[in-house]
Amino acid sequence: MKVIIVKDYQKMSNEAYNFIEELLKEKKDAVLGLATGSSPIGLYKLMVKGYEDGVIDYSKVKTFNLDEYLDLPKEHKQSYYSFMHENLFKGINVLKENINIPKGDGIDHLQDCKMYEELLNKHIIDIQILGIGSNGHIGFNEPGTSFDTTTHLVKLKEKTRLDNQRFFESIDEVPTHAITMGIKSIMKSKKIILLATGKNKAEAIKNMIEGPVDENVPASILQKHDDVVVIIDEQAASLLKK
Ligand code: F6R
Numbered sequence: 001m002k003v004i005i006v007k008d009y010q011k012m013s014n015e016a017y018n019f020i021e022e023l024l025k026e027k028k029d030a031v032l033g034l035a036t037g038s039s040p041i042g043l044y045k046l047m048v049k050g051y052e053d054g055v056i057d058y059s060k061v062k063t064f065n066l067d068e069y070l071d072l073p074k075e076h077k078q079s080y081y082s083f084m085h086e087n088l089f090k091g092i093n094v095l096k097e098n099i100n101i102p103k104g105d106g107i108d109h110l111q112d113c114k115m116y117e118e119l120l121n122k123h124i125i126d127i128q129i130l131g132i133g134s135n136g137h138i139g140f141n142e143p144g145t146s147f148d149t150t151t152h153l154v155k156l157k158e159k160t161r162l163d164n165q166r167f168f169e170s171i172d173e174v175p176t177h178a179i180t181m182g183i184k185s186i187m188k189s190k191k192i193i194l195l196a197t198g199k200n201k202a203e204a205i206k207n208m209i210e211g212p213v214d215e216n217v218p219a220s221i222l223q224k225h226d227d228v229v230v231i232i233d234e235q236a237a238s239l240l241k242k
Pocket residue numbers: 034035036037038039040066067130131132133134137138139140
C-alpha cells in the first residue's frame with residue numbers, strides 16, 4: 001500500500017488526477033471505477049478540465065460506479081446517478097451507454113444486483129476510485145460485511161446515514177438501504193486509489209493501514225491488494241504511527 005500525504009484537498013485531487021490522466025493517455029478504452037461523496041469532487045473537476053483542455057478523451061472510456069441508494073428515483077437530486085451526471089458526466093464526452101451505475105430504483109433489486117455483477121465480470125477496472133466512510137466502509141460495504149461479497153443490497157449503518165445527512169433536508173430523508181459493489185468485486189480492480197481528508201477520517205485511515213485485516217474495518221482488506229495508493233491530507237493522516 002502506497003500512502004501519499006498531502007497538504008490539502010486540492011493537492012489530493014491533483015495527485016489522483018495525475019494517475020487518471022496518465023492512464024487515459026495510454027489506454028483510450030480504460031475502465032474506471034467511480035465513487036460519489038465529497039472526496040472525489042475535486043478530482044472530477046480536474047477530469048472535466050482535462051477534457052475541456054483537450055488532454056483527455058473519454059469517448060472510449062467505460063465507467064462503473066460503486067453504489068446507489070435504494071428506492072430513490074434516479075432523478076432525485078441526491079441519487080448517485082444525479083451526483084455523477086452533475087459532477088462529472090455532463091462535463092465530459094463519455095458515452096451514455098458506457099456509464100454503469102447500480103440501479104437502485106428498480107422493481108427487482110436482487111435481479112439488478114445480479115445483472116450489475118455480470119456486467120462487472122465482463123470488464124476489468126483499471127483504476128477504482130474509493131472514498132472511505134468514517135466507520136471504515138468502502139463502497140457501501142459496512143463494517144461486518146464479508147470480504148467475499150459481490151454486488152449486493154445493504155442496510156446502511158446509522159453512522160453512515162448521519163454522515164450523509166448533510167446532503168438531505170433531514171435524517172428521515174436519508175435512504176436506509178443501498179446497492180453496492182461488493183468487496184470481492186472492488187478487489188478485482190487492477191489499481192485502487194483511495195481518497196480521504198479531514199480529522200473525521202483519521203481513525204478509519206489508521207485502522208485501514210495499521211490495524212489487522214478485519215471484516216469490522218472493510219477498508220483493511222486493501223492491505224491485501226498489491227496496487228493501492230492512499231492519498232490523504234495531514235488531518236486524515238494524523239493518527240498514523242509511521
Ligand atoms: C460513495 C461511497 C462511499 C464514500 C464514503 C466517503 O460512492 O462508496 O464509500 O466514498 O462514504 O464519503 P465522503 O467522500 O463524502 O466522505
